[in-house]
Amino acid sequence: MAASLTASEVISALRAEGVRVVEVGNWRTHNRNSRGPWGPLNGSIVHHTVTQGTSATVAVVRDGYASLPGPLCHGMIAKDGRVHMVGWGRTNHAGGGDPKVLEQVIAESYGTAPSKPARGNANGVDGNARFYGWECENLGDGKDPWPKAQYDAIVRVQAALCRTHGWSAKSVIGHLEWSNDKVDPRGFTMSKLRSDVAERLKHPASWNLNEEDPMAGITKRDIYDAVWRTDLMTPPEGRAAEENPTWAPESVLRDAASYAIRGEAAAVRVEAAAARIEAAVARLADGS
Incomplete structure (x- = not known):
C-alpha cells in the first residue's frame, strides 16, 4: 500500500x-x-x-x-x-x-x-x-x-x-x-x-524500445576485419585468418602485436634503404 x-x-x-x-x-x-x-x-x-x-x-x-x-x-x-x-x-x-x-x-x-x-x-x-x-x-x-x-x-x-x-x-x-x-x-x-x-x-525510465542498438548483429570477426584487415595488412606470417575462428580478444591482440613487429621491421628496412640512397646521391655529387 x-x-x-x-x-x-x-x-x-x-x-x-x-x-x-x-x-x-x-x-x-x-x-x-x-x-x-x-x-x-x-x-x-x-x-x-x-x-x-x-x-x-x-x-x-x-x-x-x-x-x-x-x-x-x-x-x-x-x-x-x-x-x-x-x-x-x-x-x-x-x-x-x-x-x-x-x-x-x-x-x-x-x-x-x-x-x-x-x-x-x-x-x-x-x-x-x-x-x-x-x-x-x-x-x-x-x-x-x-x-x-x-x-x-x-x-x-x-x-x-x-x-x-x-x-x-x-x-x-x-x-x-x-x-x-x-x-x-x-x-x-x-x-x-x-x-x-x-x-x-528492467531498464531506466528513459529507455526506448524502438532505438536500434548500433552494435546489433556485429560479431568479433566483423570488428577484427574492420580494424586489422586493410589493404596494407595481411595475416601475420605463418598465420592464416582461418586459424583464429573464435576471434577471441587475446588472439586479436596477438595478431596486433605481430603486425606491430612486422611494421617495425619494415621501418628498419626503409630506413636502411634511405641511407643507401643518401650515400649514392652523395657520391654522385662528389663525382666519384
Whole structure:
C-alpha cells in the first residue's frame, strides 16, 4: 500500500518515462473526493472507453454523464499515444470488485493473472479508493485496433507508476480482472501488457524500445576485419585468418602485436634503404 502521488509527482513520473502529457483544464483538483476516500493506493487499472474520437472521448471521461459523474479516470490514453490528464483524486473508474483480487494485487502474489473475480460493481469492494484508473480510447469490440503509439503509451504509464511506487508489473490489472461484470480492455491481454511493463522496468525510465542498438548483429570477426584487415595488412606470417575462428580478444591482440613487429621491421628496412640512397646521391655529387 502506498500514499497517492501528487499531481506534480505523477506528471514528473510520466514525462520521465517518455509519456506525452496533455493537461486538461483544472484536472489537478477535479475529483470525487467528497464521495469517499482515495488511498492508500494498491495498483492501477486499465480500461477501454467504448468511444471514438479523441476530443469526444476526453469530454466524456472528464465530465461523465447523467448516471455517472466525472471524472471517470485519471488519464485518457488516446490513439496517438498522448495521455490526457482529466482528474486527480478519487474518480469513478473502478467501481466494486473482488476482495480476493485486491489481496493478490497488494501482495503481488498471483501467477500470470489474478483469480477470476467472483464479485462485481454491485457487491464488490470499493476500487475507486484503491486504484489509479486509465481509460484508453477504443470501441472495445475486439476489432478496433490498438495503434503502436497508444499501446506503447499504456505500457509507459503503468511502468511510470510501478517504478515510482516500487511496485512490480503485478500491481497492474485490467477492469475485467477486477470485476466479474466487466470485459475491458479488449484487443490485447493483460498478461502480455504486464510482461511488457516488467520488461520496461528492467531498464531506466528513459529507455526506448524502438532505438536500434548500433552494435546489433556485429560479431568479433566483423570488428577484427574492420580494424586489422586493410589493404596494407595481411595475416601475420605463418598465420592464416582461418586459424583464429573464435576471434577471441587475446588472439586479436596477438595478431596486433605481430603486425606491430612486422611494421617495425619494415621501418628498419626503409630506413636502411634511405641511407643507401643518401650515400649514392652523395657520391654522385662528389663525382666519384
